Amino acid sequence: MTDPAPGRTDLAPITGWTRERWAALADRMLLAVRPFASPHRARVVLPGGPGGLGSDVDALEGFARTFLLAGFRLAGERGADPLDLAGWYAEGLAAGTDPASPERWLRPDEHGQAKVEAASIALVLDLTRPWLWDRLDDRVRQQVVDYLATVVGDDGYADNNWVWFRIVVEQFLRSVGGPWSLEDMERDLARHEDFVRADGWYSDGPQRSYDHYAGWAMHLYPVLWSRMTGARALAAQREGAYAERLDRFLQDAVHLVGADGSPLVQGRSLVYRFAAAAPFWVGALAEVPSTSPGLLRRAASGVLGHFTARGVPDERGLLTLGWHHEWPAMAQFYSGPGSPYWASKGMLGLALPADHPAWTAVEEPLPVETGDRLLLVRAPGWAVSATRADGVVRVHNHGTDHASEGDETGDSPLYARLGHSTATAPLLDAAGWADPLDQSVVLLDAAGRATHRSGFRTLEARLVDGADRAEGADRAETDGGRAAVLASRARAHWLDPDESAPQHGAGRPGVAHVAGTVTTVSVVRGAWEARLVRVEDAAPGAVSLRVGGWPVSGTVVSTVGEHAVRVDGTLSTLVPVTPGLVPDVARADDATPLGPRTATPVVTSPVQVGAWCVVVVGLHGQGAVEDEGARDDVPEPPHATVQDGEVTVRWPDGARTRAALPSS
Structure with a gap:
C-alpha cells in the first residue's frame, strides 16, 4: 500500500505526519475492508484462517474494530462524511443486531469476546450520536439496546481491562433509556482501582502484568468513558485521579518509543501494532499538563510511521496478524483476522478536530532524540x-x-x-x-x-x-x-x-x-x-x-x-x-x-x-x-x-x- 502524502511540513518537521496524512491512511484502510463485508455489512470477514475463537467472532471483530476507526473519522470531521461511513455501518448495525438476520452477531451473553466488541460499538454510537444513532429508525435502535442489554448483571468478564467493557456499554444504555445497573458500574469502577500501581501505571489484572494494555486500555477507557453522554454523575469524583495518573504515566511512556518510532516489543497482543499510539492521543484529549501536545503527537506519529514505513498496512490495504509483515506466530489464541484492527485505537487522534492543539502544535523530539x-x-x-x-x-x-x-x-x-x-x-x-x-x-x-x-x-x-x-x-x-x-x-x-x-x-x-x-x-x-x-x-x-x-x-x-x-x-x-x-x-x-x-x-x-x-x-x-x-x-x-x-x-x-x- 502506498503511504499517502509523504513529506515534512512546518507542523510535522520530524515525521511528516500531518492530520491530512493520518486521515488519508484511515480512509484507505476503511475502504480496503469493504470488499470483505457480508451483503448487509454486519460481518467483515477478512482474509486468513479462523482465529481460536471461531469465525463468528472473527466477523464481529472485523465490524466492531473498523467501526472504531470510522467513528473517529466521523467525530473529528463533525459529521462530514464523503465515504458514507455512517450509512455503511448503520446497515451493518441493523443486520448484526437483528435476531432473525443470517448476519446476526453473537451476543455478549453467548460469547465472551462479544463483550469486548460491544464496548467498541457503544463507544462509537455515543461519539457519533448526532450523525448515526439519532438517525437510526426506532426498530434498529431497539435492536441495538436489546443486543447490548445482555451485559447487564453478567459477571462473566475477565479480571483485567475487561471491567471497562461493561462500564462503557451500560453507560451508553443509560444515556438512551435502556437497562443498566448502578451496582454493576460501581463494582467495575472499584475493581479498576485495584489495578492502580505506582507513578500512574496500571497492571492489566492482579498479576505483574505490565504491557501496552496499561496505555491502550487502562488509561484509554477511563478518559473516554468520563466524556460519554450522562457519565458526569459517576465520573466527576474520579476523572481528576484518572487525569493525574495519565499525566504521570505519559512522562514514562514517551521514553519507551524508539527514535525510529518503534514501540517496545514486549507484552501480549502485539498484533495491534500502532494501538501503542493510543495513550498519547488520550493525553492530548485529556490535555495533560506535563507533556506537550507537540511531543504527544510526535510519539503517536512516530509509532504509526514506524509501521507504514515497513509495509503496514499491506499491499491490499489490510492489517494482518504480525508486526512488520504477516507473522502468525505472533498471535495469541484469541487472535483472528479481524483482531489487528484494534490498531484503530492508535488513530484516536482523528476524533480531534483539525483546530485542536494536538494538530496545530509543532512536533517536538522524543527524549531519546535529545x-x-x-x-x-x-x-x-x-x-x-x-x-x-x-x-x-x-x-x-x-x-x-x-x-x-x-x-x-x-x-x-x-x-x-x-x-x-x-x-x-x-x-x-x-x-x-x-x-x-x-x-x-x-x-x-x-x-x-x-x-x-x-x-x-x-x-x-x-x-x-x-x-x-x-x-x-x-x-x-x-x-x-x-x-x-x-x-x-x-x-x-x-x-x-x-x-x-x-x-x-x-x-x-x-x-x-x-x-x-x-x-x-x-x-x-x-x-x-x-x-x-x-x-x-x-x-x-x-x-x-x-x-x-x-x-x-x-x-x-x-x-x-x-x-x-x-x-x-x-x-x-x-x-x-x-x-x-x-x-x-x-x-x-x-x-x-x-x-x-x-x-x-x-x-x-x-x-x-x-x-x-x-x-x-x-x-x-x-x-x-x-x-x-x-x-x-x-x-x-x-x-x-x-x-x-x-x-x-x-x-x-x-x-x-x-x-x-x-x-x-
Whole structure:
C-alpha cells in the first residue's frame, strides 16, 4: 500500500505526519475492508484462517474494530462524511443486531469476546450520536439496546481491562433509556482501582502484568468513558485521579518509543501494532499538563510511521496478524483476522478536530532524540536506558513476568525476559516458550533443558550516581555518570507444561520441578549492562549455568570478534568476565517477527554454588559503534569486578559505578 502524502511540513518537521496524512491512511484502510463485508455489512470477514475463537467472532471483530476507526473519522470531521461511513455501518448495525438476520452477531451473553466488541460499538454510537444513532429508525435502535442489554448483571468478564467493557456499554444504555445497573458500574469502577500501581501505571489484572494494555486500555477507557453522554454523575469524583495518573504515566511512556518510532516489543497482543499510539492521543484529549501536545503527537506519529514505513498496512490495504509483515506466530489464541484492527485505537487522534492543539502544535523530539536517558519505572520494575546515537530504547526487567511472586509457571518470552527493546524481539518460536535462552539466566539439566524464573522476587531497583550515592530521583541523563542497579531472585524451576492450555500471552501452566535459587543483578548504563549471577543453591540435576544476551534478527548474520554478533547492523555483545565461561552464538530461523534469522550470544559454565558469575551485555543499533571507541568494529565494553560484597563497574567513558550486592 502506498503511504499517502509523504513529506515534512512546518507542523510535522520530524515525521511528516500531518492530520491530512493520518486521515488519508484511515480512509484507505476503511475502504480496503469493504470488499470483505457480508451483503448487509454486519460481518467483515477478512482474509486468513479462523482465529481460536471461531469465525463468528472473527466477523464481529472485523465490524466492531473498523467501526472504531470510522467513528473517529466521523467525530473529528463533525459529521462530514464523503465515504458514507455512517450509512455503511448503520446497515451493518441493523443486520448484526437483528435476531432473525443470517448476519446476526453473537451476543455478549453467548460469547465472551462479544463483550469486548460491544464496548467498541457503544463507544462509537455515543461519539457519533448526532450523525448515526439519532438517525437510526426506532426498530434498529431497539435492536441495538436489546443486543447490548445482555451485559447487564453478567459477571462473566475477565479480571483485567475487561471491567471497562461493561462500564462503557451500560453507560451508553443509560444515556438512551435502556437497562443498566448502578451496582454493576460501581463494582467495575472499584475493581479498576485495584489495578492502580505506582507513578500512574496500571497492571492489566492482579498479576505483574505490565504491557501496552496499561496505555491502550487502562488509561484509554477511563478518559473516554468520563466524556460519554450522562457519565458526569459517576465520573466527576474520579476523572481528576484518572487525569493525574495519565499525566504521570505519559512522562514514562514517551521514553519507551524508539527514535525510529518503534514501540517496545514486549507484552501480549502485539498484533495491534500502532494501538501503542493510543495513550498519547488520550493525553492530548485529556490535555495533560506535563507533556506537550507537540511531543504527544510526535510519539503517536512516530509509532504509526514506524509501521507504514515497513509495509503496514499491506499491499491490499489490510492489517494482518504480525508486526512488520504477516507473522502468525505472533498471535495469541484469541487472535483472528479481524483482531489487528484494534490498531484503530492508535488513530484516536482523528476524533480531534483539525483546530485542536494536538494538530496545530509543532512536533517536538522524543527524549531519546535529545540525549541519552536513564530512568526507573517503578511499577513494572524496569530500568529504561535509551541512547541517542542509535535511537534504541532498552528495558532491563526485574519486576514483570505476568505472574505473581511465588508462582511456578513457565516464562512468557513476552514478559519474563531480563531485557526488552525497540530494536529486538524475544524468541517466540516453540523453543522460546519451552526453554528460555535470550535475555535469560537459566540452570540446565544434563539433557540441556532450561529453567524458568516466573514468580521471582524483586530485590531492588535504584539509581546510583558516579560517587556511588543513591539518588532520590527516578530519572536522569546518563552523561552525569549515573547508573541503574536492579536485582531479583528466582526459584528456578523446570516445567512440564500443560500443552492443552490456550496461549493468551502469559507463561504456560504445568508441573514445576525446583532446580535451585538464582540471584541476578543488573548494573545498567547506556547500551551496556554488567550482569552478575549467583546460584544460591542447586538441585543435583542442575549441571550448568547459561546466560543469554540480546537476540538480534534480520537477514545477514555475522560474528564480530569473539564475543559479539551483528545482524543487519544491530550488534549484540556478551563478554564473559568470570574465568571458565564458554561463549557461543545460538542461531534460530523464523523465531521473531523482525527477520528470518536470529542470533543470540550466550555463555555457559558448570554450576558453582555461592560464587558470582559476571558478564557484560551490550546492544548497539546502527550508528552507535563509532561513538564508543570501537576496536575491530566492537565497542569497548565496561569492566566489572567483584570484591568484598560489592561490584565496581568502570564504563568506557571513564565513569565508575559501585554498588553493594545482595546477600544470600
